[in-house]
Amino acid sequence: GAVVSQHPSRVICKSxxxxxxxxxSLDFQATTMFWYRQFPKQSLMLMATSNEGSKATYEQGVExxxxxxxxxxxxxxxxxxxxxxxxxxxFYICSALGQPNTEAFFGQGTRLTVV
Amino acid sequence: xxxxxxxxxxxxxxxEAFLTINCTYTATGYPSLFWYVQYPGEGLQLLLKATKADxxxxxxxxxxxxxxxxxxxxxxxxxxxxxxxxxxxCALWGDTGFQKLVFGTGTRLLVSP
Numbered sequence: 001g002a003v004v005s006q007h008p009s010r011v012i013c014k015s016x017x018x019x020x021x022x023x024x025s026l027d028f029q030a031t032t033m034f035w036y037r038q039f040p041k042q043s044l045m046l047m048a049t050s051n052e053g054s055k056a057t058y059e060q061g062v063e064x065x066x067x068x069x070x071x072x073x074x075x076x077x078x079x080x081x082x083x084x085x086x087x088x089x090x091f092y093i094c095s096a097l098g099q100p101n102t103e104a105f106f107g108q109g110t111r112l113t114v115v
Numbered sequence: 116x117x118x119x120x121x122x123x124x125x126x127x128x129x130x131e132a133f134l135t136i137n138c139t140y141t142a143t144g145y146p147s148l149f150w151y152v153q154y155p156g157e158g159l160q161l162l163l164k165a166t167k168a169d170x171x172x173x174x175x176x177x178x179x180x181x182x183x184x185x186x187x188x189x190x191x192x193x194x195x196x197x198x199x200x201x202x203x204x205c206a207l208w209g210d211t212g213f214q215k216l217v218f219g220t221g222t223r224l225l226v227s228p
């Protein structure tokens with residue numbers, strides 16, 4: 001099956017700093033990628049939909065200036081958490097839409113801890 | 116809008132017991148239905164899927180049948196193993212409007228030896 005690689009798997013950062021998370025589709029081109037946030041023992045919350053070459057579409061309540069998404073190529077999308085605070089600590093998961101657009105493949109997730 | 120409802124967990128079973136995790140959905144049109152599994156500290160893996168009514172998805176002993184008349188996609192396995200302990204998410208992919216995966220809340224399965 002298709003592989004989506006997410007990096008890093010874990011990151012600890014200080015309050016006020018920014019963190020970038022990468023999501024790569026390794027063996028297919030993904031025009032659409034999704035970014036999710038998952039709180040402990042809860043379901044996935046869609047944060048934004050990222051389309052290659054265009055601005056991301058953010059879900060209601062998600063701060064686009066805080067969670068910067070870039071999808072500059074067909075195999076890479078990045079999520080940057082700017083000016084991170086402890087409440088941003090969470091598990092972030094990306095997924096990439098495979099062809100023919102009926103299946104999403106997920107990365108391994110990134111555990112972000114802000115201290 | 117589209118939605119998915121799963122049974123609350125955790126579901127606690129002994130090894131070799133029969134598993135059912137209920138999932139029902141609300142959607143317009145003809146969505147595709149999925150079960151994903153999440154092991155501790157990891158992302159989601161696709162377990163099985165069905166893209167049209169009466170389709171049965173199956174994988175690793177798990178199966179689920181797309182029932183349009185009852186809008187359900189219940190997950191079953193005849194004999195669970197300790198290694199099946201994980202969180203299971205039911206999801207749908209709508210075929211109308213803005214396409215995205217809609218997840219249920221997840222059901223944690225705990226299998227003891």
